[in-house]
Amino acid sequence: MSIDAQTHEDAETFDDRDDEESKSPIKQWADDWIRNPEKAYAVMLVFMGGVLLTTTLFPLYWLFAVAMAEPGQSNIPLIPNQIDLSAFIVIFQQVPFARFMFNSLFYATSVTVIVLLVASLAGYAFGRLDFRGKMPLLFSLLVLSFFPPATLFIPLFRAFNQQVPMLGVFTLPVELYRTPGAVIAPISAFAMPLAIFILTTFYSQIPDGLEDAARIEGTTRFGALFRVIVPLSAPGVATAGILTFITTYVEFFFSFLMTGDRASDWAPIVNGVLAFQTRYTTRYDLQAAASLVAIIPVAILVVVAQEKIISGLTQGALKE
Amino acid sequence: MARVKLTDVTKTYDDVTAVNNMNLDLKDGEFITLVGPSGCGKSTTLETIAGLTKPTSGEILIGDREVTNLPPKDRGIAMVFQNIALFPHMDVYDNISFGLRLRDYPKEEVDERVEEAARFVELDGMLNRMPDEMSGGQRQRVAIARSIVREPDVFLMDEPLANLDAKLRVNMRTELQRLHKQLDTTIIYVTHNQAEAMTLSDRIAVLNTGELQQIASPLECYNQPNNRFVAGFIGSPSMNFAMSTVGEGRLETGGFDVDFDIAAVDGVGTGDRVEMGIRPEDIYLTENSEDALDPSDPIGVETDVLEPMGDQIFVYLKPLTAHDDTGMGEAEQREGLLMSVDPDTDIAEDQSVEVVFDRGQMHLFDADTGDALSHGVVKGTAATTESGEDSAQVD
Numbered sequence: 001m002s003i004d005a006q007t008h009e010d011a012e013t014f015d016d017r018d019d020e021e022s023k024s025p026i027k028q029w030a031d032d033w034i035r036n037p038e039k040a041y042a043v044m045l046v047f048m049g050g051v052l053l054t055t056t057l058f059p060l061y062w063l064f065a066v067a068m069a070e071p072g073q074s075n076i077p078l079i080p081n082q083i084d085l086s087a088f089i090v091i092f093q094q095v096p097f098a099r100f101m102f103n104s105l106f107y108a109t110s111v112t113v114i115v116l117l118v119a120s121l122a123g124y125a126f127g128r129l130d131f132r133g134k135m136p137l138l139f140s141l142l143v144l145s146f147f148p149p150a151t152l153f154i155p156l157f158r159a160f161n162q163q164v165p166m167l168g169v170f171t172l173p174v175e176l177y178r179t180p181g182a183v184i185a186p187i188s189a190f191a192m193p194l195a196i197f198i199l200t201t202f203y204s205q206i207p208d209g210l211e212d213a214a215r216i217e218g219t220t221r222f223g224a225l226f227r228v229i230v231p232l233s234a235p236g237v238a239t240a241g242i243l244t245f246i247t248t249y250v251e252f253f254f255s256f257l258m259t260g261d262r263a264s265d266w267a268p269i270v271n272g273v274l275a276f277q278t279r280y281t282t283r284y285d286l287q288a289a290a291s292l293v294a295i296i297p298v299a300i301l302v303v304v305a306q307e308k309i310i311s312g313l314t315q316g317a318l319k320e
Numbered sequence: 321m322a323r324v325k326l327t328d329v330t331k332t333y334d335d336v337t338a339v340n341n342m343n344l345d346l347k348d349g350e351f352i353t354l355v356g357p358s359g360c361g362k363s364t365t366l367e368t369i370a371g372l373t374k375p376t377s378g379e380i381l382i383g384d385r386e387v388t389n390l391p392p393k394d395r396g397i398a399m400v401f402q403n404i405a406l407f408p409h410m411d412v413y414d415n416i417s418f419g420l421r422l423r424d425y426p427k428e429e430v431d432e433r434v435e436e437a438a439r440f441v442e443l444d445g446m447l448n449r450m451p452d453e454m455s456g457g458q459r460q461r462v463a464i465a466r467s468i469v470r471e472p473d474v475f476l477m478d479e480p481l482a483n484l485d486a487k488l489r490v491n492m493r494t495e496l497q498r499l500h501k502q503l504d505t506t507i508i509y510v511t512h513n514q515a516e517a518m519t520l521s522d523r524i525a526v527l528n529t530g531e532l533q534q535i536a537s538p539l540e541c542y543n544q545p546n547n548r549f550v551a552g553f554i555g556s557p558s559m560n561f562a563m564s565t566v567g568e569g570r571l572e573t574g575g576f577d578v579d580f581d582i583a584a585v586d587g588v589g590t591g592d593r594v595e596m597g598i599r600p601e602d603i604y605l606t607e608n609s610e611d612a613l614d615p616s617d618p619i620g621v622e623t624d625v626l627e628p629m630g631d632q633i634f635v636y637l638k639p640l641t642a643h644d645d646t647g648m649g650e651a652e653q654r655e656g657l658l659m660s661v662d663p664d665t666d667i668a669e670d671q672s673v674e675v676v677f678d679r680g681q682m683h684l685f686d687a688d689t690g691d692a693l694s695h696g697v698v699k700g701t702a703a704t705t706e707s708g709e710d711s712a713q714v715d
Contacts, residue, residue: 209405212372217419217466218393231409 060295066288072281087289091276097290099263100272105297107183107268108249114188115195115244116237122192123199124225128211138200145193149186150253156186160258178265182258187248195240202236203229242305246298269294322383322396322473323348324369324506329378331364331530338364340530342378346508351500352535353509353517356527356553362510363478365527369508370476371395382474393422395474398467402479404459406451412438412462413447419470437469440502441495457488461495468503475507481516496520514556518542526550548690551597551683557634559597560657563687566592571697575639576619578677585684585694593687600634602681603659605667606674613680614698623671624656628663635659635667637675 023031033040067087068080091097125131126138158164161177176182206229214224230237248255255268263272273290276283324346331339339361346352354362367373369380371392380388387395398419406415414421416437420430438444441461451459460480467475480496481489493516500507500520511517517524518538525535526549534546538554545551551559562573566588571578573596582588602612609615624636637657659675661667684693 207403207405209401209403210407212370212392213399213401213405213407214418215372215392216370216397216399217470218422220391220393223422228407228409232407 060292063288063292067285067292069285071283071285073285087285088293091286091290091293094286095272095275096263097272097275097293100267100269100275101294101297103180103259103263103266104249104255104269104294106180107187107251107255108245110180110184111188111191111248112241112245114184115191116241118188119192119195119199119240120203120225120230120237122196123203124221124229126196127200127202127204128206128208128229141193141196145190149190152186153253153257157257177258178260180266183255183266183268186254186258187251191244191247195244198236198240198243199233202233206232238305242301245301249298322506323381324474324508325381326365326369327379327381329365329368329375329380331361331368331373332376337530339368339375342530342532344525344532344535346506349504349506351507351509351520351522352525353511353521353523354525354527355511355514355517356533357512360527361530362512362527364530366399366476366478366508366510369474370397370399396472397474397476398470398472399476399478400460400463400467400480402482404456404463404483406459406462406466408451410451411447412443412449412451412454415451415462416447416466416469418466423470433469434465437465440468440499441465456484457492460484460492464495464499468499473506475505477507477509479511479513480509482511482513493519514554518554524554526553528553544695545683545692547692548595548597548685551685551692555599557600557658557660559599559683560603561595561597561685562657564594564596566590566594571596573639576621578619578679578682579617580679580682580697584698588684588693594693595685595687595690597683597685598657598677599681600658600660602678603637603657604676604678605659605661605665606676608661609676612676612678614678614696615676616679618674618676620672620674621657623667623669623673626667626669631663632660633663633665633667635661637673640672 062076065076065078065080068082068084069076126134157177159166159172159176160182161175163171163175165171176185203225210228210232211221211224214228215221219227249269251268252270256270259266259268259271261267261271261275273287273294276286276290324344326342326344329339329342330337342361342365344352344365354365356362364373368375369382371387371390375388378388379386382395382397407418410418413434416434417430420433425433434447435444438447441464443458443461443465446454446458451462454462463480477496481492484492496509497520509516509520521538523535524538524541526533526541526546528549534541534550536544536546541550541554545554548561552561562575564571564573564578566572566582567577568590569579569582571580571594578596582590588594604612604615606618609618620640621637622640624638626636627634635658637659639657667673679698680696682697683695684697685691686693
């Protein structure tokens with residue numbers, strides 16, 4: 001028995017050494033990583049981080065490189081030959097780019113305000129009240145949010161532009177086409193379900209006692225909603241608001257098709273970028289510069305919002 | 321300051337009746353406590369008075385105004401909540417002044433009133449703190465300051481001390497008494513804590529399954545309970561109960577007999593089934609029987625477990641014998657009794673002792689309805705019995 005065991009032990013060590021020698025570099029590498037997982041994690045972190053940064057930042061850099069190039073230059077070098085920021089000024093001179101930006105920001109702001117107001121009321125009802133048909137209603141909202149907005153374009157276009165009777169019952173009193181309403185109304189509707197779901201979740205978590213206290217102290221239900229529930233749900237409201245704002249600001253389909261091409265026709269920023277493309281020439285450098293400028297508001301918002309999205313506000317408020 | 325009157329208030333949720341035909345008439349400046357076990361409808365009653373819940377039927381009067389359909393803000397009430405419910409995003413000043421600011425009081429008056437309220441609850445100098453920087457007791461005081469600052473007609477308090485630790489609870493209890501004495505406002509207080517109910521209130525309203533069982537002064541509820549529920553709910557430790565049959569000159573329970581004069585109790589005849597109740601402090605060891613108003617004949621029992629509490633000892637007693645003629649199950653026959661004795665009493669576990677019941681303090685309840693039949697089962701206590709019967713009619 002003991003001899004057997006001895007032999008076996010020997011055999012094992014022998015095998016091991018044998019393995020060590022016969023292992024390819026890759027195998028040794030893998031072995032090393034299995035023994036020291038933190039090494040693997042560090043390498044993975046650098047690798048994944050590198051990929052992520054490259055894929056997200058390189059397009060922006062490329063836009064910058066294009067913006068630096070000479071007008072009409074088709075061979076864009078990786079490193080710009082000269083740093084000439086004049087394109088960023090020219091875009092404002094050649095077309096009313098500021099107005100295009102204003103239009104888009106106006107859409108985004110209006111939609112955000114409308115969505116937050118309506119979704120707050122809906123979120124209050126869904127999150128804090130008990131009523132018959134609550135689940136079917138929430139469910140139908142979910143179903144509606146799955147509809148691709150594009151499928152609704154034709155009927156909406158006819159309703160807004162040609163004023164056909166909606167549902168065969170009523171016509172809109174005014175022609176909405178080429179007005180902000182033609183963009184704000186449908187996009188508000190499309191952004192609504194997500195905002196309602198976010199706010200429902202947040203509002204339902206505010207303890208009943210706080211709302212009761214506010215109502216006893218002298219507010220109505222509405223007062224309690226806007227004085228107590230909304231401020232305490234700040235992270236949720238901020239999230240819903242920012243998502244809506246960004247969605248609307250970058251929205252292309254409705255804002256492009258429901259408006260005219262000119263800034264004065266409430267055309268969005270995408271028309272501003274396309275304005276540098278004429279029948280005969282396309283100023284890629286100006287388009288690139290315009291695209292970069294168009295990104296700025298969203299970039300600022302995200303940076304600011306990061307600070308805003310804070311929770312823990314309700315901590316320590318209640319002893320439950 | 322105002323009286324509060326509830327007439328036939330009923331609240332049903334789908335198929336559950338939370339409050340059933342509640343009638344309460346509270347005098348101006350009265351401190352009344354609603355007590356009862358969980359789910360008895362006491363909080364729902366308070367919410368209907370506050371206006372947070374609309375009663376299914378019935379009428380609520382505060383002062384001389386009918387407020388049944390008014391929103392909470394127009395009822396002239398203030399409320400202190402179990403979970404304190406301070407607005408966490410506001411500092412102490414904003415919390416206390418919330419109601420005043422909503423009513424557009426001038427800034428100077430708001431400041432003045434907030435300062436005064438803060439001084440009253442000894443929170444001056446803390447007006448800039450946020451709620452999460454304060455201790456539980458301080459937060460509860462802010463909540464009280466918030467409720468007194470508007471000088472409401474009626475205070476509603478929903479278990480305001482339930483979330484505080486034991487020591488703080490006793491302190492705050494005293495402060496509430498002081499508050500009531502100084503403000504002299506009607507206070508409706510909900511609790512399931514008996515000590516709070518007994519010490520604070522002018523009258524106690526005992527609720528069970530949404531129905532009012534008794535509304536009377538704390539001592540009356542204790543000494544002359546309307547029914548078995550009130551008898552068992554008020555008093556700690558709880559009253560001893562034993563199902564029994566009225567025999568010839570005695571009450572026969574499963575484990576022991578108590579001799580009494582049947583003629584002393586109206587409406588009870590031989591062979592009737594009644595439930596007898598006696599509080600732990602009304603059972604005496606035979607050698608101390610002279611302390612009892614009207615001691616019964618000695619009853620042989622065996623001590624089980626002792627619980628020394630410091631100021632007294634709780635003794636669990638087991639009956640020695642079990643009668644076979646009662647037709648009750650074995651478990652019911654040997655129901656234990658709880659007795660409280662002085663801490664210096666010479667008593668040990670598993671010891672045969674003889675005890676006497678103070679028949680002047682024995683209660684009899686109808687075996688079926690649980691209504692009180694008699695408080696005290698001796699001739700001299702007929703007056704008590706009468707008033708007991710009277711209060712049994714209050715509903």
